[in-house]
Amino acid sequence: MRAARQTGPTTHASTLKEGLPFPLGATWDGLGVNFALFSAHATRVELCLFDEDCKETERVTLPEYTDEVWHGYLPDARPGQLYGYRVHGPYEPEAGHRFNPNKLLLDPYAKQIVGQLEWNDALFGYTIGHPDDDLSYDERDSAPFMPKSRVIDSAFTWGNHYWPGVPWDRTILYEAHVRGYTVLHPNVPDALRGTFAGMAHQEVVDYIRSLGVSSVELLPVHAFIDEKHLFDVGLRDYWGYNTLGFFAPHARYMATNTVAEFKEMVAHFHEAGLEVILDVVYNHTAEGNHLGPTLSLRGIDNATYYRLAENPRLYVNDTGTGNTLDLSHSRVLQTVMDSLRYWATEMRVDGFRFDLATILGRESHGFDQSGGFLDACRQDPVLGRVKLIAEPWDIGPGGYQSGKFSPGWAEWNDRFRNATRAFWRGDEGSLADFATRLTGSADIFDQRGRRPYASINFVTAHDGFTLRDLVSYNDKHNETNGEENRDGSSNNLSWNHGAEGATDAPDILLLRNRQMRNLLASVLLAQGTPMLLAGDEFAQSQGGNNNAYCQDNEITWLDWQSAVDYRSLTDFVRRLTRLRSHHALLRRNRFLHGTIDEDSGIKDVTWLTPDGEEFTEERWNDPQSRCLGMLLDGRANPSGVKKPGVESTLLLLINAHHEAATFVLPKLPPRSEWRLLLSSVSGTRKSGSADRAKTTLEGRSLMLYKTHPPAPS
Numbered sequence: 001m002r003a004a005r006q007t008g009p010t011t012h013a014s015t016l017k018e019g020l021p022f023p024l025g026a027t028w029d030g031l032g033v034n035f036a037l038f039s040a041h042a043t044r045v046e047l048c049l050f051d052e053d054c055k056e057t058e059r060v061t062l063p064e065y066t067d068e069v070w071h072g073y074l075p076d077a078r079p080g081q082l083y084g085y086r087v088h089g090p091y092e093p094e095a096g097h098r099f100n101p102n103k104l105l106l107d108p109y110a111k112q113i114v115g116q117l118e119w120n121d122a123l124f125g126y127t128i129g130h131p132d133d134d135l136s137y138d139e140r141d142s143a144p145f146m147p148k149s150r151v152i153d154s155a156f157t158w159g160n161h162y163w164p165g166v167p168w169d170r171t172i173l174y175e176a177h178v179r180g181y182t183v184l185h186p187n188v189p190d191a192l193r194g195t196f197a198g199m200a201h202q203e204v205v206d207y208i209r210s211l212g213v214s215s216v217e218l219l220p221v222h223a224f225i226d227e228k229h230l231f232d233v234g235l236r237d238y239w240g241y242n243t244l245g246f247f248a249p250h251a252r253y254m255a256t257n258t259v260a261e262f263k264e265m266v267a268h269f270h271e272a273g274l275e276v277i278l279d280v281v282y283n284h285t286a287e288g289n290h291l292g293p294t295l296s297l298r299g300i301d302n303a304t305y306y307r308l309a310e311n312p313r314l315y316v317n318d319t320g321t322g323n324t325l326d327l328s329h330s331r332v333l334q335t336v337m338d339s340l341r342y343w344a345t346e347m348r349v350d351g352f353r354f355d356l357a358t359i360l361g362r363e364s365h366g367f368d369q370s371g372g373f374l375d376a377c378r379q380d381p382v383l384g385r386v387k388l389i390a391e392p393w394d395i396g397p398g399g400y401q402s403g404k405f406s407p408g409w410a411e412w413n414d415r416f417r418n419a420t421r422a423f424w425r426g427d428e429g430s431l432a433d434f435a436t437r438l439t440g441s442a443d444i445f446d447q448r449g450r451r452p453y454a455s456i457n458f459v460t461a462h463d464g465f466t467l468r469d470l471v472s473y474n475d476k477h478n479e480t481n482g483e484e485n486r487d488g489s490s491n492n493l494s495w496n497h498g499a500e501g502a503t504d505a506p507d508i509l510l511l512r513n514r515q516m517r518n519l520l521a522s523v524l525l526a527q528g529t530p531m532l533l534a535g536d537e538f539a540q541s542q543g544g545n546n547n548a549y550c551q552d553n554e555i556t557w558l559d560w561q562s563a564v565d566y567r568s569l570t571d572f573v574r575r576l577t578r579l580r581s582h583h584a585l586l587r588r589n590r591f592l593h594g595t596i597d598e599d600s601g602i603k604d605v606t607w608l609t610p611d612g613e614e615f616t617e618e619r620w621n622d623p624q625s626r627c628l629g630m631l632l633d634g635r636a637n638p639s640g641v642k643k644p645g646v647e648s649t650l651l652l653l654i655n656a657h658h659e660a661a662t663f664v665l666p667k668l669p670p671r672s673e674w675r676l677l678l679s680s681v682s683g684t685r686k687s688g689s690a691d692r693a694k695t696t697l698e699g700r701s702l703m704l705y706k707t708h709p710p711a712p713s
């Protein structure tokens with residue numbers, strides 16, 4: 001065990017008062033600032049104050065220790081004050097303790113973090129290159145290389161603020177990256193590109209709204225850092241899944257260097273009726289494994305904040321990033337819950353998508369639907385009104401928990417992604433699974449009163465191929481990531497349609513464009529909650545890179561020239577979102593099972609073969625089946641209350657075969673007819689041949705019909 005060593009003279013401000021242990025963090029009350037920091041195992045906590053040039057001006061010991069919280073009050077402190085902590089205690093890695101007051105630490109509750117981390121050996125609690133590795137002790141001061149916490153005044157005039165409050169059944173998610181979305185946008189001023197202010201630009205907001213999506217899901221905006229191995233080779237952590245602070249917006253995304261910029265973006269989105277969903281990372285931090293730097297939690301109370309292995313020198317690594325936060329500890333859980341409530345109330349966001357969410361529900365015995373975090377969210381009066389979306393997997397034991405989250409949660413549905421990709425690629429035996437995904441994946445989610453919208457349906461996301469690359473590449477091309485193309489998934493269920501990457505061949509381009517429309521239509525016409533990847537609506541390409549986490553460059557930045565070249569694809573997306581909004585049958589609140597309603601004798605969904613007959617078990621099991629019709633009867637009871645439906649009946653015809661297929665159309669009552677709403681051949685109503693009895697679908701295409709007038713109930 002190494003005793004803490006004093007790193008410099010300690011002065012006590014004459015005005016220092018006891019302060020309060022709550023709230024945690026630095027809180028400006030209009031007269032002064034209260035500082036409160038949790039640490040169960042520290043022996044002393046020093047508050048370090050810095051001027052605007054990041055020069056340390058004063059160091060004071062927090063005078064009080066209440067319920068494991070160190071606290072003090074400075075009447076002379078004001079918003080804008082830069083600060084950090086030095087925490088004293090035992091340096092004993094083999095017992096899980098890594099206190100080192102030579103290392104300046106960020107406040108876990110810092111509402112703003114200023115300055116960039118500068119990678120230097122002084123950031124590590126041990127001496128780099130020492131034969132004892134992390135068992136050694138480093139006495140260099142890390143402050144010159146550390147960003148600093150800043151006290152803020154949270155006051156903001158929201159005015160006549162409007163909460164969109166989009167119901168789940170009308171939600172269409174749009175996953176976007178703050179920097180990548182606008183850094184090349186020709187109509188956003190240069191100074192605002194790649195920032196929250198750039199996202200709030202009226203032309204950007206108007207464009208997103210025009211797509212018909214309801215909710216913008218932003219990749220991580222919490223303060224994060226570039227991993228050292230990326231920094232060393234000239235790359236950056238682009239996606240942002242390397243969190244440094246759970247309360248502070250990322251400094252690189254702020255044109256004005258004020259937290260108010262994020263609030264202004266939210267206000268503009270809300271005014272346009274758009275929700276803001278944040279992708280959040282509470283499963284690990286940027287401090288890495290036992291050989292990582294000491295930046296915040298590790299130096300504040302390592303043994304409390306992190307899940308340690310049987311040998312406490314090491315970390316449980318269920319995240320694949322080196323460490324795992326221990327949400328089974330009440331104070332760690334409090335930190336996460338306080339962060340979520342802060343963003344939901346002070347910053348007014350509308351929901352969260354949780355990265356590697358299985359970890360958040362894992363107790364000592366494994367994943368638990370009634371784990372502390374999931375229970376805390378379920379009963380919380382603030383979080384109970386926002387959207388909660390889980391990525392239901394991690395790499396830990398029992399890590400795949402799709403469909404196992406509590407009622408009230410929605411989940412990313414990777415089985416929808418895989419089934420849809422496989423079906424349109426033409427894989428044998430994929431039709432039955434695809435049909436199940438189209439109807440909301442009842443086999444996964446129809447339990448405990450959950451609704452179809454619990455399934456987040458997507459075919460592309462930030463992690464993996466873009467839509468255009470999905471139809472343009474058989475293999476990943478991640479050479480620029482510096483890992484000899486070993487990173488990223490090799491099982492993409494993609495198809496290049498005859499040429500790898502870019503091509504001028506008209507027949508290949510024609511088929512690729514049709515397949516993109518097929519995939520987009522599958523997402524937006526399926527039961528559940530659709531999610532689109534920003535840029536897919538105009539065929540954004542990453543050159544075949546399916547793991548572009550480290551590419552902060554033209555590989556990932558949205559190419560707005562492509563938005564001009566693929567305007568017809570964008571219009572197709574707009575038509576799909578309008579159809580989904582107009583037809584409630586496409587977004588039912590009850591699962592479709594194909595059972596006959598005893599009162600009306602009507603099925604909610606009927607599966608049809610091209611010859612107009614219902615699918616048999618033999619047909620479902622035929623590996624060569626690639627054509628089907630999905631009949632959604634508008635007369636079917638839409639809810640548990642016994643009342644007849646009044647919707648137009650919809651008929652979705654699908655042909656994943658390379659040859660054309662003729663479908664016999666279901667018979668209608670007199671004076672009713674089938675009207676074509678959509679075709680993926682050209683993206684309009686004007687494709688395919690049809691009469692009152694049958695219609696022809698070209699190879700690899702789909703059509704959507706409705707009855708006109710609606711069939712009588």
